[in-house]
Amino acid sequence: MMSMRCPQIPLALYLIPARPSTCWTCHLKLGSTLGALQSGQLEKKPMSSPRLGRRSCNFTKVSELDSIALEGHAAADTHGHSLIAINEKAEAALRWKLDLHILPVVAIHYLLCARLAGLEADLNMTGTYDYNVFLSSIYMAFVSFSLLSNYLCKIVGPATFIPVLSLLFGLFSLAMAFVQTFRAGVAMRFLLGMAEVGCFPGIAYYLSRWYRKDELGFRLAMYVVCTPLAGAFGGLLASGLLRVPSFGPIHTWRMIFFAEGLLTIVIAAGSFFFLADRPETANWLTAEEKALCAARTKSENVGALVVVDELKSKVFFEGMFNLTSILGGLLFMCDNLIVQGLGFYLPSIVQEIFPGMSTVSHQIRTVPPYLVVVSTAILLPYLSWKTKKRALWMSLTAPVMIVGYALFVVSDDATVRYGACFLIASGCFALVSSCNTWSAINTTSDTARAGAISMTVLGGNLGGLLSTWTYLPQYVPHQLPGNIINLGASCLLLILTLVLWGWQHRQNTLRNRGHMDHILDGKSPEEIAMLGTRHPAFRYRQ
Known part of the structure; x- marks a missing residue:
């Protein structure tokens, strides 16, 4: 889109009046806009019509910045054409300001969670599956409350909901340092899960209020990358805390929970003032x-009259129960099964390579794979942002994980397996943000987005729960059944990516041919706003 710079508006936001929409090629009613064009107040601009596949036009008028952002005004016409053209430098400056104010605050909400030295002995874990039960207790909470968390987040508001959850997590972590029995440990892990379950989907939902759809994946990755960073620095932190002299009942793994709890409480308290x-x-x-900020995000949601709509349960569940969200949940289930499984198995591989070393030395040697994958966890979402493609990069990443798990299955050499960890980690961590972004951006309202993210994260939590039972003590050290399961998950992830990609491409083709245009007949703007992905101008982002 071409435009002239407006000397009166520093950010140079160029707007088209939301009503009436005007498009010569689509033969819409011009109304008073034609007179404005003839008088020279509006500038005719060529614009490509996604529905008709040929050149159409719109009219641009420099007006008050808040006119399109106001509640009740659309930022896209009924054919999906954006009604605003924004100066790129102004938008880049705003995006940078958002990054500096939002990303650091949400990123530090991630808390490390690792297998802790001495835990089994101190809590009398003598049964064969006691540690698996202990691990799965937190995922039971995740699965139980996944769908509810974003619903509550929508009601309360993410700026309050996220810090409250973090504060509770810090308090429960602090309490975890004092548990004495296995049952008490399982109960506290469940409470930790209740507090933590809403953090990831809440942050993903929160970021979607500030960023364009193609920008979201990279920003979510900046939070997700804290996972491998926490795996790296969490191992270093754990090795340091394990050397700290005990005081009272606080020692070894209890020291880690105690320090983590205090840190989280401080972070949560500060977040109330920054978010x-x-x-x-x-x-x-x-x-x-x-x-x-409001106008640019609203312009991408065809039919939307507000940036943050009122909660309607019907819209929330429509966001959850659609093919993109359901397949997105299955994709994240496969990916999180792999992510969590790798976290469980990596320490065993390190112990096999360095059998005579201490627990502290083993913790330190789990760091390199996590450091290496930080770059790929950022690179893939960055490429997705710049190319506006997600399915392409996901389908290219999945085979890397397949190769890694194939090496696990066919090789007994610990060094080869350690190298395979780098391949697997470089792929699976990069897909965490992509799976959630793919579901989130294929919605047209704030409420539907909250529902879509809930369904996707539910799938991921199911994968996490399954992962706690894929690596069992009787299969040490090679863990063949668990590695075969994760190899299958990697293959399924690739297949599901291609299926969803193909289905969305087919849907866009049908819409381009006008097969859904009749849906708009006789509908008011409010009814059109409720159509969501059924709107004929909606196009799936792949």
């Missing part, structure tokens, strides 16, 4: 920036 619920409540944005 803003939505652009219009951010005191660190100017009025002009608030309008720009």
